[in-house]
Amino acid sequence: MKLQVPFVQLPLKFExxxxxxxxxxxxxxxxxxxxxxxxxxxxxxxxAVGGDPDNEAFAGAMQATPYLQQCPYxxxxxxxxxxxxxxxxxxxxxxxxxxxxHADQGYYWAERVRVHVPIVTQPTVRFECGDSxxxxxxxxxxxxxxxxxxxxxxxxxxxxxxxxxxTVGGVRFWDMVAGGRPHGIPFDASGWxxxxxxxxxxxxADLACESVNVPIVMSxxxxxxxxxxxxxxxxxSPQLAAVKQAGVVLMREWSELWARYxxxxxxxxxxxxxxxxxxxxxxxxxxxxxxxxxxRLAQTLAILIGRAAIAPEAAVAMTAxxxxxxxxxx
Numbered sequence: 001m002k003l004q005v006p007f008v009q010l011p012l013k014f015e016x017x018x019x020x021x022x023x024x025x026x027x028x029x030x031x032x033x034x035x036x037x038x039x040x041x042x043x044x045x046x047x048a049v050g051g052d053p054d055n056e057a058f059a060g061a062m063q064a065t066p067y068l069q070q071c072p073y074x075x076x077x078x079x080x081x082x083x084x085x086x087x088x089x090x091x092x093x094x095x096x097x098x099x100x101x102h103a104d105q106g107y108y109w110a111e112r113v114r115v116h117v118p119i120v121t122q123p124t125v126r127f128e129c130g131d132s133x134x135x136x137x138x139x140x141x142x143x144x145x146x147x148x149x150x151x152x153x154x155x156x157x158x159x160x161x162x163x164x165x166x167t168v169g170g171v172r173f174w175d176m177v178a179g180g181r182p183h184g185i186p187f188d189a190s191g192w193x194x195x196x197x198x199x200x201x202x203x204x205a206d207l208a209c210e211s212v213n214v215p216i217v218m219s220x221x222x223x224x225x226x227x228x229x230x231x232x233x234x235x236x237s238p239q240l241a242a243v244k245q246a247g248v249v250l251m252r253e254w255s256e257l258w259a260r261y262x263x264x265x266x267x268x269x270x271x272x273x274x275x276x277x278x279x280x281x282x283x284x285x286x287x288x289x290x291x292x293x294x295x296r297l298a299q300t301l302a303i304l305i306g307r308a309a310i311a312p313e314a315a316v317a318m319t320a321x322x323x324x325x326x327x328x329x330x
Contacts, residue, residue, distance in 0.1 A: 001113045002147035002229075006129040007183035009142050010115075010176050013194040014077050016138035019119045022071040023090060023161060030067065031092065040097025040154075046074070046163075047088040047209060058108040059214035059311070062086055064207060072205070077117060078165060079205035080197050082172025086112055086210045088165040090119070095157040101128075103293045104146040105300050107214065107308035109166065110226065113177075116142045117163040122156040134183050136162075140194070143177065148293055168210075217263045217271055218309045220255040227251070230300055233292050239285035243297065250278040254309075271310045279306050 026044060034041035035056055044067055045053040051063035062085065068075055078085055087108070093099060104114075116127075118136045127134050130148040144150065154160045167173065181192050215222070227247045234240055253274040261267025279302065286298035 001109065001111060001145070003113075003143070003145040005145070005182045006132040006148060007127075007134050007142060007144045008177060008180040009140060009183065009194070010180045011192070011194045012080065012141040012176065013196045014117060014139045014141070015073070015196075015199050016119055018073045018199045019071075019077065019117075019139075019163070020161075022074055023119055025070070026067055038100065040094040041099065042092045042094075044090040044092075045088075046078075046090060047085055047165075047207075049087075058087065058106075061211040062209040062213070064209070073199040074163065075205040075207055076200060077163065077197065079207050081115060081165065081167065081170075082176065083115075083165075083167040083170040084208050084210055086166040086168065086213065088163070091162050091164045093125075093152060093154045093160045095154060095159060097154055099150075099152040101149055101151040103149050103295055105295060105303050107304055109146055110229075110304060112166045112168055113143050114146050115163075115165040115167060116144070117165075118160070119163060120159065120161040122154075122158055122160070124154075124156050125160050126153045126155075128152070132183055143180075170208075214308070214311065215263075216311050217258070217268065218254075220251065220258050223254055223305070223309055224251055226304055230291070230297060230304065234297050235290045235292065237289045239288050242285040243282045243289065243301075246278050246281040249281070250274060253277075268310060275306065275309050 023044075030053075031042045031044050032053075034043055045065050046068040047062050048065055049055040049057045049060035049062060051065050053065045053067065064075065068078075068088075078088065116136060118138045118140060121136065121138050123135055123137075125135060127136055127144070127150070129144045129150040134142075136142050152160075169177075181187075181190065185192070187193060218226075227250075231240070231244060231247065234243075254271070257267050257270050257274065261270070282301060283298050286301055287296060289297035291297055291300065
């Protein structure tokens with residue numbers, strides 16, 4: 001999610017020692033390699049589709065995994081965010097390793113903020129975002145602008161472990177963000193101090209998790225919002241007009257198809273055809289257009305819209321009525 005500033009520290013603080021003790025009870029064999037195979041990076045799933053640690057999908061009802069269920073304070077920490085929780089993990093970065101420089105451009109992160117709670121860390125671990133860098137201390141709570149280029153460098157010998165929560169937020173969460181401290185403002189200059197959430201062994205945390213997260217077919221309003229966002233992030237280029245015109249054609253087709261079919265299976269072949277025509281028309285000119293975050297417009301159009309505007313056929317389980325509708329309209 002794009003934020004107005006690179007980093008914001010939320011007004012919450014947690015008992016890192018208690019969190020570290022809970023995490024330390026998880027057997028080493030339960031940790032998994034990073035899905036992208038980054039060297040020195042490993043993870044432990046905490047919230048996943050159906051609570052299944054082996055399910056790396058973004059679509060479906062999210063639930064706590066058995067690993068999270070055995071960590072009561074970790075669950076209490078996540079519940080204290082006042083947010084609807086999406087896919088979440090423990091992320092471990094071994095000594096002398098890094099999270100390479102990148103910007104998050106997938107659909108799942110377009111409208112989700114990423115919360116970091118350091119559990120095990122060292123003063124030399126550096127988190128960079130845009131032109132800013134911060135050392136997130138153990139027990140603190142941070143969000144950052146995932147749309148900017150960012151990376152993490154652990155130049156210490158010890159591993160770094162963070163709780164990483166993806167969430168669309170909630171009223172209470174965004175109120176906390178509004179009371180947060182943008183990086184660069186010292187505590188003593190503002191009188192700002194985070195509030196400690198002590199571990200409560202007798203507390204039962206009620207964790208609200210996502211059940212709706214990825215569209216079968218994007219509504220025209222959502223599609224238009226993503227298109228306008230990407231075009232607004234584009235640097236000036238003579239090729240931009242051709243991309244905008246392709247977008248106008250796509251929106252006209254998409255709005256007509258939505259009014260006729262909505263998400264029903266009968267319209268999905270037509271939606272896919274319209275999307276393919278847009279990608280073919282926009283790809284050439286968009287290849288030479290750069291975004292403010294250094295990504296290419298063609299790449300982000302293909303990922304944020306091309307992969308997400310309509311779900312792959314294999315990912316959509318059609319009802320009997322939808323299957324009949326496809327046959328009736330074939």
